[in-house]
Amino acid sequence: MTAPRTIPFNKPFIAGKELFYIAQAVTLGNIGGDGHFTKACGRLMEERFGVEHVLLTPSCTAALEMAALMFDLREGDEVIMPSFTFVSTANAVALRGARPVFVDIRPDTLNLDESLIERAITPSTRAIFPVHYAGVACEMDAIMAIADAHGLHVIEDAAQGVHSRYKGRALGSIGHLGCYSFHETKNYICGEGGALCVNDRLLLDRAEIIRDKGTNRRQFFRGQVDKYTWVDIGSSYVPSEIVSAFLYGQLEMLDAIRDRRRENYAFYHGRLAELEAEGLLRRPVVPRHCETNYHMYYILLPSQDVRDGLLKHLHAAGIGAVFHYVPLHSSPLGIKLGGDPSALPVTSELSGRLLRLPLFYEITPEEQEQVCGEIQRFLRANHPATTAATRSWPVNPDVVEIGGAADG
Numbered sequence: 001m002t003a004p005r006t007i008p009f010n011k012p013f014i015a016g017k018e019l020f021y022i023a024q025a026v027t028l029g030n031i032g033g034d035g036h037f038t039k040a041c042g043r044l045m046e047e048r049f050g051v052e053h054v055l056l057t058p059s060c061t062a063a064l065e066m067a068a069l070m071f072d073l074r075e076g077d078e079v080i081m082p083s084f085t086f087v088s089t090a091n092a093v094a095l096r097g098a099r100p101v102f103v104d105i106r107p108d109t110l111n112l113d114e115s116l117i118e119r120a121i122t123p124s125t126r127a128i129f130p131v132h133y134a135g136v137a138c139e140m141d142a143i144m145a146i147a148d149a150h151g152l153h154v155i156e157d158a159a160q161g162v163h164s165r166y167k168g169r170a171l172g173s174i175g176h177l178g179c180y181s182f183h184e185t186k187n188y189i190c191g192e193g194g195a196l197c198v199n200d201r202l203l204l205d206r207a208e209i210i211r212d213k214g215t216n217r218r219q220f221f222r223g224q225v226d227k228y229t230w231v232d233i234g235s236s237y238v239p240s241e242i243v244s245a246f247l248y249g250q251l252e253m254l255d256a257i258r259d260r261r262r263e264n265y266a267f268y269h270g271r272l273a274e275l276e277a278e279g280l281l282r283r284p285v286v287p288r289h290c291e292t293n294y295h296m297y298y299i300l301l302p303s304q305d306v307r308d309g310l311l312k313h314l315h316a317a318g319i320g321a322v323f324h325y326v327p328l329h330s331s332p333l334g335i336k337l338g339g340d341p342s343a344l345p346v347t348s349e350l351s352g353r354l355l356r357l358p359l360f361y362e363i364t365p366e367e368q369e370q371v372c373g374e375i376q377r378f379l380r381a382n383h384p385a386t387t388a389a390t391r392s393w394p395v396n397p398d399v400v401e402i403g404g405a406a407d408g
Contacts, residue, residue, distance in 0.1 A: 018249030135295030
């Protein structure tokens with residue numbers, strides 16, 4: 001019997017001139033950081049995404065930590081965010097002694113539920129960290145209006161949202177600050193990398209200082225001061241020029257990479273439509289006013305038992321599907337910081353039903369067909385009576401399209 005073909009969850013890739021640019025960076029003689037390619041990456045994103053200023057960082061985690069430093073978060077402060085996010089979102093706050101305040105997610109997009117934000121605001125609230133899950137935008141108009149009314153800062157965690165848009169505006173360009181990721185699991189990669197989007201010109205000087213170990217070295221290089229020195233707290237938040245050179249090769253291919261992922265996403269979406277119609281799963285939801293970057297394709301199963309059974313089945317077939325975040329409000333440190341494991345019912349329920357499918361630049365239709373075939377085989381054989389459960393999941397057809405991934 002032939003062994004099942006192994007399909008990884010993710011696979012790094014070369015899309016253009018990445019390796020050539022790495023060699024060029026070495027030839028130019030500056031591989032330490034903030035050289036030709038680091039600056040070129042920033043300029044490219046500023047122009048394409050309409051961001052005031054983009055500063056590359058070693059990771060999105062570093063960008064989030066910079067944001068917390070820039071707004072002087074400290075003990076006693078509170079920051080509103082979803083529990084359904086990667087730990088870096090909360091760590092950036094907790095490292096400053098502030099407390100993450102977890103709010104439930106929407107059942108359609110799995111993003112921070114904007115209708116629940118105001119009731120979580122207290123006199124100690126300083127900021128809101130919306131997280132754009134799966135490259136689909138949070139409802140940023142409502143979030144920014146709430147922030148303006150209460151004098152709060154908004155830091156977009158757009159780790160998954162590079163080249164996605166909300167009502168025509170690039171994610172990361174809407175809040176006071178935005179944070180990108182170029183980790184190898186993202187759409188545009190350099191192994192580990194990130195960026196801080198500075199959308200308020202008044203924040204730029206301090207962002208540069210914090211990024212460069214608390215010194216005003218950038219001002220010195222521009223001739224604005226006659227020597228540089230230690231002027232603020234900060235850390236080493238400048239990426240290697242070699243990393244930036246690789247990234248520039250990817251960013252040159254922004255649209256081509258997005259278009260390839262759109263084809264992959266559309267394959268899954270069309271192939272799994274019948275199973276959704278049968279009530280065996282639910283496909284992703286993208287609001288009509290959002291343009292996704294096709295970062296992720298996930299399915300929601302009727303229960304955690306079904307999800308776990310399907311995951312085991314796929315792994316046995318050599319398919320690298322994965323579940324996603326364990327909600328932070330029920331984690332050991334989340335509880336210690338005030339999280340209530342019995343709270344946030346939508347987060348708790350849907351996080352246990354979610355399964356991410358392999359989706360990467362070089363995945364083939366044959367591989368995707370194998371994934372979909374195994375999903376169909378398992379669900380129809382083992383869980384034919386799940387229709388009522390899945391069809392009861394709330395989706396408002398006047399607001400969203402089921403998987404209606406708008407072209408970016």
